[in-house]
Structures are given as structure tokens and as C-alpha cells.
Amino acid sequence: MRYEFYYWPSIQGRGEFVRLALEAGGADYIDIARMPGKSRGMTGLMRYLEGKGVKRPPFAPPYLKAGKLVIGQSANILLYLGPRLGLAPRGEADRLWVHQLQLTIGDFVDEAHDVHHPIGANLYYEEQKREAKRRAEVFIRLRIPKFLGYFERVLERNRSSGGFMAGGRMTYGDLSMFQVIAGLRYAFPRTMSRRGHRYPKLMALHDRVAGRSRVAAYLRSERRIPFNEHGLFRHYPELDG
Ligand SMILES: N[C@@H](CCC(=O)N[C@@H](CS)C(=O)NCC(=O)O)C(=O)O
16 A cells, blocks of 8 residues: 655644654655645645545645545544554554544644644734743643643553553554654753653653654654744744743
């Protein structure tokens, strides 16, 4: 199966959760909008969003074409890919648990996005700087500790060896958690260097995932788009505590 992956070509964004799974699972895939001949790729991306000839069009990228299936919503794509790429546990209860973790990660990254766009995604950051500053204070003081504290407890309670969130093997949930830690370190370096030590298991998980051979090769490659100020995790020093 050659998967077709559709996402904005210049950001990691929510697409990165899927890219990481495709890469870590050794999938055969094309990142459509990043194919040479930029406009051709974007045409492919928009075709499904506009619902042209598609019975079940996705609302927004990322989405994945797998044969005749067109699957939207990052957590839904991972629910599909996980078992196929060896990145999900076997039993139903365990699969639901990883899916639940992924949905919680989705909630967290929505909030990370809303730090720099608290009023609306249609406005520039510069048009909502004052509100962003207030939002960042709450995010740093209350929301980062609440979410990271929760994920740290998840790691503490998973008694299987390996240091992953569910069972003894790496799942797509661990890959996504790696991405969240990397993103927070990029966007809020001061906050994370002051408070990161409170979450030793999460920091270790980040390093463990980054060290996996396929992930490490991907991170070194040009396929990994650098963090930037157009994506989900943005570094604006004035918002960093
Ligand atoms: N919950 C969806 C969110 C998808 C989403 O918000 N995609 C963004 C890019 S990261 C987008 O292009 N949204 C267009 C819009 O909301 O109008 C997911 O996790 O896939």
C-alpha cells in the first residue's frame, strides 16, 4: 500500500503526528503537497478539501488517502495506521486507551495553538498580541502543568518495562508525545528549562523516541520541516513566561 498524505507543505502542525507515524512505521508514502512542482501538490491537497468527487470529504488537513479510503482527523488517521504500521497494541481496551491519549494530546495542542491565536485563526498574531500574552500566562501557569502532570502520571502507572505510555512497546501515542515535548521546548524554551525537570519520565520518553533509528533518520532528513512561526508551536519570546 502506498499511502498519500495530505498536509500543508511548510509546517509541521498537526500533520506531524501522522508524518512521524508513517516514518517510524517505515510506510511507503508520498507527502503530496511537498512533491516537486509545488502547485501540483497543492492542487492535490485542495481537491479533497473542496470535496470534488469525494463522497466523504475531510473538513481540514491532515488527511490520508489509503486506496479508496480518504481519512481525516489526525487521531482518526492514527487509529487506522497504528495497527497497520506496528504502532498500536493488540487488544481493544489497549487500542482505545492509546486513542484516548491521542485525543487528549489533540486537546492540549489546540490550547498550545490558541496561545498565539486566542481570538481567531483568521487574524494575524500581531492583531491579538495583548490577548495572547494573557492566554500564555494561563497556559504556562495552569495548563502545561495540568497536561504534563497527567501524562507523567500515565508513564508512572504503566508498569510494563520500556518507559512507554501503553504497554511495553512504542505506539503512535509515544511518537505524538515526543512531538509535544519538542514543540513545547521550541515555543517555550525558558518555561521548559525551568520546569521540565518536574516531568522526568516525559523528558526520558522524548529522548527514547528521538533515538529510535527510523525516527532519528527522519529528524536528520529534509523531510522534517523545521519548527517555524507559521505552525502550531511558535516561539514568540514575549509569550515565554
Ligand atoms: N482536529 C483536527 C484539526 C484539523 C485542523 O485544524 N487543521 C488545520 C491545520 S493544522 C487547518 O488547516 N484548519 C483549517 C480550518 O480550521 O479552517 C485534526 O486533529 O486533524
